[in-house]
Amino acid sequence: MNSDMAENENVHQSPEKTVIHTELTPTEDGDPQVTVAEVVAELEGKNTTELTPVYEAIDHFVSNLFSSPPPATAQAEIEFTYEGYRITIHQDGTATFRKIA
Template identity: 40%
Template sequence: MQVVEAIMDFEGVDSTEVPTIYRCVDGILTERFAHPPAPEAQLEVPFSYSGYRVTIDLNGNAKFVKTG
């Protein structure tokens, strides 16, 4: 949900103007961060969403790069 809210802030739109994120990442973020691997894994989850390339690291930090 925080990714959706960040995109809405970046674009100055409301929730009706962005796609459902679940279809983009198929719930993988919720599952992955509910049971994270060891810190040594240095896990990052990259995906595209609503014109942005989003990368979330093991600590939950997100990087957004506009692609469109």
Template identity: 45%
Template sequence: MPSGNENGEGGVSDGQKRIYHRKVTPEVEEANRSLLRLVANLENCELTDLPPLYDQIDHLIEHLFSSPPPPEAQVEVEFSYYGYRIELDQSGNVSLMKLATASESTE
């Protein structure tokens, strides 16, 4: 599948589902913000328009990057946020699958 970057490049349309592949820098200080930037870019909105990520997954992403398991563990986290199913691995690879529009996900 095509890959892309944080600026909204690289996506695949599979019928109604859209899957986007991105890469974030796996740094503790920027982990949540980088992921939120990806969603904001895909939704064409500001970061401040999105609900807080910590309400959904607390500090899970920060913990993944603060003391990552060995590479051979191949750890991935998967969760839903703002109409996306998000998969993130310990190397910073992100897949975002559009499940619903943002307005549908907040109803």
């Protein structure tokens, strides 16, 4: 894991280094899908341009969860596989990345 990820106080990594808990924060353009790609790229030591675009894995569901969210009482979450990680994103912005490959 690179130093940027290690310095982020919102990232909690399990001792096995296979489960990452973080809070998605908006990028400059405000797209949470970009943030998902950035987290995975950082975990894998790659540039985001080396990864498959997130929308090919999940379309715009991640963006819609934040741009037009259901009521908070719905406690909505999205779960999908992307670049060897099983990713769960909760409506409140918390996310879990589990290495599966």
